[in-house]
Amino acid sequence: MDRSEKTKLVDSLRDTLSEATSVVVTQQSGLTVAEVTELRRRMRAAGAGFKVTKNRLARLAIAGTKFEGLGDMLTGPTAIALSKDPVAAAKVIVEYAKQNDKLKIVGGAFGNQILDIDGVKTLASLPSIEELRGKIVGILQTPAARIVGVLQAPGGQLARVLAAYARQDEAA
Structure with missing residues (x-):
């Protein structure tokens, strides 16, 4: 991936983040393509999105946004779930993580508020x-x-x- 493609990816992710109300950071090591496809299908049905991201590019994308505090959570094989509905992404991720041990919730954000794992689960219960x-x-x-x-x-x-x-x- 050359520099211009990376810039487009960062800009695209930043635009997506600017429209989101909540973000959930996950680690998905070991998920198969079929499992990720199923998770994405559930996310779309709930009006949310799920993106596997490169940590460095995701940190660049969140810089200067309300989700800037998530930078420390972006380590390892990460993916982010985003939604305009404050609880949609959290609900789907928490439900899917209960069914599949390969998906781990790292934390998240609701507006400017950074959430830990328990905060994400509480958000999902609303x-x-x-x-x-x-x-x-x-x-x-x-x-x-x-x-x-x-x-x-x-x-x-x-x-x-x-x-x-x-x-x-x-x-x-």
């Missing part, structure tokens, strides 16, 4: 943006449904009273 949006919509819809029920109740009660009087008249 609900995603989509789950939170669903809960908020549910909370907002519940009062509206109750109001509709309260407004419909008097009409229903009136109809039942009239039906009861009609049955009494028929019985008499």
